[in-house]
Amino acid sequence: MRRRDPLAGKGLLRRLPEAWRQPLAVAGAVLALAWLVVALAAPALAPHDPLAQDLPRLAAPGPGHWFGTDQLGRDILSRVVYGARVSIPLTLLLVVLSVLIGGLLGACAGYFGRWADETIMRLADLVFAFPTVILAMVVAAALGASLTNAVLAVLVVAWPAYARVTRGLVLGVREREFVLSGRLLGFSVWRSLRVDVLPNVIGPVLVLATLDIGTALLLLSGLSFLGLGAKPPSPEWGAMVASGVEVFDSWWVATFPGLAILTVVLAFNFLGDTLRDALDPRTARAIKERAL
DSSP states (O other): OOOTTTTHHHHHHTSSOOOGGGGHHHHHHHHHHHHHHHHHHHHHHSSSSSOOOOOTTTTTTTTTTTTTOOOOBBBHHHHHHHHHHHHHHHHHHHHHHHHHHHHHHHHHHHHHHHHHHHHHHHHHHHHHTTTTHHHHHHHHHHOOSSSSHHHHHHHHHHHHHHHHHHHHHHHHTSSSSSHHHHTTTTTHHHHHIIIIIIHHHHHHHHHHHEEEEHHHOOOOOOOOHHHSSSSSTTTOOOHHHHHHHHHTSSTHHHHHHHHHOOOOOOOOHHHHHHHHHHOOHHHHHHHHHHHH
């Protein structure tokens, strides 16, 4: 019987790019993966029904309710676990929609130029003219307080960043020889964008999207904190922090959902920084030389 090589796992680890073996990269990956598992397995992990009000009110953390209970007798650990199923998927959906809408508009602006560029970029400048949080609050209040409208409000203020970045990248690529050669060979506009332009702009946009996950989560949670997002009794992290303000002496009510927000934001910021280092040849080379 052939014995397993104990160094095989280390060999696989060595095949990873140097940027992904840094401590912050590992921490970010572990945190992000842990929260994704929590979101998927919330019913199995939560010790209580997140909406049940059958526990002592404002009980401090201890055996039976490790994160304590809130002012209605609900288990905070269960609500934080189920909150991952609300906050994380909506945040990821929001970032994906922002990338698709902003990236498509920015690519059209950069590739076609002229009236398309002027129209799209002036619209983006109009959004940039207002403070992000204030504009999101105005849109959410105008649409009505709900989690869906909060997502739409953040989407309104998030897409221009992707449009501007994508436009700049496309402007730098559209006059390159391989793009012009494709057009001379009879490529359609959309095939040229998909085959020649997209592979050369996807890296920076992906880095921006990964870094933007934390910002999107903070905006969504902030709108819920202000009463413009999730409605009670939904176990959403921002709304849970807001409920903790009412009972400030019971520190655990707001602390644990706040820590959940903090760890998710840190995880995706670490991953975004690592992805940027891995995609930048000069940074990747510097990290490899430092490791040697």
